[in-house]
Amino acid sequence: MNLLDLGPDPRTETLRRLQALLVQRFGRIERAAAQWRRPEWVLVQGVIGARTKSEVSNAATDRLLKRYGSFEAVAQAPLEELQAELATQTYPNVAAERLKASLTALVERRGAVDLAHLAKMDTLAAMQWLEQLPGIGRKIAAGVMNASTLDRRAIVLDSHHTRILQRMGLVPPKATTDKAFAAIMPAMPDEWTGADFDEHHLLMKKLGQTWCRPAAPQCAACAAQSLCKTGLARTG
Structure with missing residues (x-):
């Protein structure tokens, strides 16, 4: 029996758009020495x-x-x-x-x-x-x-990154790190390299340290607001 083809994961395009917005706001990030x-x-x-x-x-x-x-x-x-x-x-x-x-x-x-x-x-x-x-x-x-010379496509999820994904509605709201990893990896753009994964994580970390903080997130000023379920709900 053929499985129903549901088409591309819409979260993938959201991640592409998010990355462009973050680079526009924070600039490119060079990898570690x-x-x-x-x-x-x-x-x-x-x-x-x-x-x-x-x-x-x-x-x-x-x-x-x-x-x-x-x-x-x-x-x-x-x-x-x-x-x-x-x-x-x-x-x-x-x-x-x-x-x-x-x-x-x-x-x-x-x-x-x-x-x-x-x-x-x-x-x-x-x-x-x-x-x-x-x-x-x-x-x-x-x-x-x-983040090492192994340079694999594996997304690093710290508390900032996971919190943003949850607020955006890209992973379940109470997902552990393991579950958030399993949920978001299938949506990561196929064309992204290990270096792109690394930069994405570092940009998300910056976002979590500035606007999307644990308490009192500044949604109106956030670079990801237009793509975020929480941000749209709070500012709509």
Whole structure:
């Protein structure tokens, strides 16, 4: 029996239009420098970065490498020492515990802090492999696959990005990160590369930090207002 062809997903064109509006408002965003795109570096930055600005987590990740010389040495460092090194993070104790656990598990599995094997894996399978490590959820796994030199088509969903998608009506209103990822991936434009996915996420993050904030969103001024169910309802 043939399945009914419902045609293209209308959300895809919405995402294309949204991207154009965000670029017009914020300008293009350059990808991170080469030293910040190693998969292992992206993993560490993600693990320690909860509720912390990216530039702060970037500096903390570089600081760890400078002090210890390798991520294997970071895995062996005393927990109290790591907590002191991560004092700049919003939750330094939690960041240190998760980092030590994830790096230790990675060394046990791979013999080193080495994610080179992911390049040969399907994107979803690689993400599921990463998610078996302590402290690694869908956001970090997608970040490792997309924002690194692996350059895969996997959308990173932080709290800002997910909130905007929910308010726009593009994913279910109470979707978890995993469910939001599963809901929006089929709608992502086929022509978008991994770099486009990365830029889209960073632009959505800017939008969430400016107009589409958790409380009192400024819908009238928002670049996405014309495409947003919540924005149209609030300003109509």
